[in-house]
Amino acid sequence: MAGSENSPPNPHSEDLCSGTVALVGRPNAGKSTLLNAFIGDKVAIVSDKPQTTRNRIIGILTEDRGQAVFFDLPGVHKPLHKMNTRMMKEVQSALEEVDVVLHLVDSSEPWGGGEEYLVELLANIRPKVVGVLTKIDLLSAKTDLLPLMERYVERRPGTPLVPISAIKGDGLDELLGELFNGLPVGPSFYPADLTTTQTERFFVAEVVREKLLERTRNELPYTTGVITDLFDESGRVLHLEAVIYVERKSQKGIVIGKGGRMIRAVGQAAREELEAVLGTKIYLGLRVKVHPRWRDDPRVLREMEPGTADLGDIQGLVTENEE
Ligand SMILES: Nc1nc2c(ncn2[C@@H]2O[C@H](COP(=O)(O)OP(=O)(O)OP(=O)(O)O)[C@@H](O)[C@H]2O)c(=O)[nH]1
Numbered sequence: 218m219a220g221s222e223n224s225p226p227n228p229h230s231e232d233l234c235s236g237t238v239a240l241v242g243r244p245n246a247g248k249s250t251l252l253n254a255f256i257g258d259k260v261a262i263v264s265d266k267p268q269t270t271r272n273r274i275i276g277i278l279t280e281d282r283g284q285a286v287f288f289d290l291p292g293v294h295k296p297l298h299k300m301n302t303r304m305m306k307e308v309q310s311a312l313e314e315v316d317v318v319l320h321l322v323d324s325s326e327p328w329g330g331g332e333e334y335l336v337e338l339l340a341n342i343r344p345k346v347v348g349v350l351t352k353i354d355l356l357s358a359k360t361d362l363l364p365l366m367e368r369y370v371e372r373r374p375g376t377p378l379v380p381i382s383a384i385k386g387d388g389l390d391e392l393l394g395e396l397f398n399g400l401p402v403g404p405s406f407y408p409a410d411l412t413t414t415q416t417e418r419f420f421v422a423e424v425v426r427e428k429l430l431e432r433t434r435n436e437l438p439y440t441t442g443v444i445t446d447l448f449d450e451s452g453r454v455l456h457l458e459a460v461i462y463v464e465r466k467s468q469k470g471i472v473i474g475k476g477g478r479m480i481r482a483v484g485q486a487a488r489e490e491l492e493a494v495l496g497t498k499i500y501l502g503l504r505v506k507v508h509p510r511w512r513d514d515p516r517v518l519r520e521m522e523p524g525t526a527d528l529g530d531i532q533g534l535v536t537e538n539e540e
């Protein structure tokens with residue numbers, strides 16, 4: 218990653234390892250859960266529906282041994298909309314850019330065509346690859362892992378392989394050791410207390426989307442998107458307004474729910490979480506908009522990007538990293 222000349226001088230920079238790490242895997246493999254476990258804070262939203270993450274979410278971990286800048290990425294899938302094509306481009310560009318790739322494989326799912334596709338995708342890339350078998354807490358016996366481990370070693374001989382449970386915290390120290398080994402020697406890029414670069418506006422929209430994902434099924438998780446269109450800190454309470462995009466009128470009805478029950482529940486859950494995270498009283502207004510082709514509308518998609526928070530002095534550095 219470029220821009221280290223802009224970093225604050227570090228007297229022991231020769232002892233530090235710092236660089237970028239991509240989280241790559243099928244949808245639902247556990248990438249965002251692992252990111253949050255590494256950071257020790259909620260940086261990315263999580264759900265049991267595939268394709269929860271739609272952008273590159275940056276999470277920063279600073280330790281005595283250096284700094285790992287994680288790129289949480291959308292799960293690898295076949296794109297059918299402009300939105301999904303962008304999601305896959307994000308993965309592709311990360312593979313060319315980062316120092317280390319964590320290749321996540323869900324140990325609670327059978328190995329299939331999707332995993333084979335990923336193995337092909339990672340076949341000749343420059344970054345160091347570390348295999349990660351996720352969700353091992355779901356296995357009834359440790360020996361259940363053996364067939365999957367054998368398969369992985371057969372497909373990627375010589376690649377380090379670490380079984381983990383992000384929820385229980387198992388295997389995370391070993392995994393951190395493996396990934397820091399793959400980072401180049403050099404000083405940190407970001408201040409030690411910074412954990413993410415996304416804007417608060419984006420995080421608000423993501424939390425609303427997470428609460429919706431928790432309460433909807435079938436096509437709704439794929440066809441809803443959220444934009445924060447007001448973030449007003451001037452009053453006594455933080456005034457937030459967000460728009461929930463759906464594709465059809467019938468979906469609008471589901472999101473609003475009988476007598477507004479669904480949208481009220483989503484709003485309340487999102488507000489409570491945001492009040493805890495942002496440490497302030499919040500008014501959160503939600504509206505639903507029907508836009509049949511929002512997933513193919515570049516203007517809407519742009520507004521749904523994570524942006525870059527105003528990070529003061531290091532703004533130039535961050536812009537450079539973001540490209
Ligand atoms: N039991 C268990 N469940 C996990 C673990 N890690 C993730 N999960 C669950 O797996 C589901 C998917 O997790 P995410 O972190 O959203 O997965 P992801 O890879 O980011 O998914 P996409 O963003 O859709 O690509 C959620 O229901 C998580 O709670 C784990 O270590 N153990």
Ligand SMILES: [Mg+2]
Nearest residue numbers: 248249269270
């Ligand atoms: Mg995710």
